[in-house]
Amino acid sequence: MPGANSSSLTPKFFILNGIPGLEAVHIWISLPFCFMYIIAILGNSGLIYLINHEEALHRPMYYFLALLSFTDVTLSTTTVPNMLCIFWFNLKEIDFNACLAQMFFVHMLTGMESGVLMLMALDRYVAICYPLHYSTILTNPVIAKASLATILRGMMLIIPFTFLTKRLPYCRGNFIPHTYCDHMSVAKVSCGNFKINSIYGLMVALFIGVFDICCISLSYTMILRAVVSLSSADARHKAFSTCTSHICAIVITYVPAFFTFFTHRFGGHSIPHHIHIIVANLYLLLPPTMNPIVYGVKTKQIREGVVKFLLGDKVVLTQDK
Structure with a gap:
């Protein structure tokens, strides 16, 4: 096998096709992938800069948004430059350990993004259901601990992917029909038994997905109850309008994620393989591209921050939860 170590059956490199x-x-x-990547980098970097430099945006909601933007920038950078090298320069080789590292960061960051969306839902729940205690509940230490827990959860759950994949023998070849090193795409190249990889991957996906979606659903159920109980239509509209950006981010993230997850496992023979690959890339690139646009359009404080950045100190940012 090209690039293989005959004694260990571990390839020196993989070929991403x-x-x-x-x-x-x-x-x-x-x-279009390159265009989306440029928008993702500029948009999310701009959000991080704006939230860091505008004191009016030093609030829990925007801290979580900055963490989401950082996750999006890192996630898209983990895969897109390598994909463009394949498309433009036919540079398809990737070192075995580099492939494992890319696999780790892709899955860790996608899990982290889901966790941040969950934290943002909890933030909206506290802001709407307990507005008078918002600043005392979501203090900076609480935000830091919640963010750290989300990062560590992703790391601890995904680290076994690396070891489970590395232990497999690769005697069928080293060609991966993908644009990046996805866990199951790499495992399926093996000539060994990767059933444990499949079961563990399914367990992690269900654990992160089900837990986060349940928390998000519960938060919005309580938010809906609180909003409906408000006597004024204007108050109801104002309260729920603060959630629209987050709801859009949830839809943009989870719809392609579920499509990729379920078709990969249950619809593999009915859907062409190139559709799987394209959707898998959109799953990693669409949220980073759209999130800054959605928040820029629908969040008044972000719009005012952009205007203030462009015009100087002539604009006073609105303060609200």
Whole structure:
């Protein structure tokens, strides 16, 4: 086998084939992905800068948004530059350990993004249901501990992926029909029994997904009850409008995630493989691209912050929860 160590059956490198069946149009496919990546980097970096420099945005909601933006920048950078090298320069080789590292960061960061969305839902719950205690409940130490717990959860659950994948023998070849090193795409190249990988991957996906979605659903159930109980229509509209950006971010993140997850496991023979690969890339790139746009359009304080940044100190940012 090319690039393989015959004694350990561990390849020195893998070959990422990009999008199988669409090699002739890789250049054209790369253009929208490149455009989305540029928007993701500029938009999320701009949000981080704005939240860091505007004192009016030093609030729990925006701290979590900054963490989401950092996650999005890191996640898209983990995969897109490598994908563009495949499409533009036909640089398909990736070192075995680099592949494992990419696999770890992709899955850790996607789990972290889900966790941050959950924290943002809890933030909206406290802001709407306990507005008078908002600043005393969500203190900076609480925010820091919650963020750290989300990061550590992702790391601890994904670390076993690396060891489970590294232990497998790779005697079938080293060609991966993907644009990046996804856990199951790498495991399926093995000639060994990767059932443990599949079971553990399913358990982690269900644990993170079900736990976070249950917390988000419970938060919004309580928010809806609190909003409906308000006597004024304007008050109801104002209270729920603070959640619209977050709801859009949830839809943008979870819809392609569930499509990728379920079709990969239950619809593999009915959906063309290149569709799986394209959706898997959109799953990693669409949220980082759309989140800063959604929050920029729908969040008044972000819009005012952008205007203030462009016009100087002529604009006073609105303070609210």
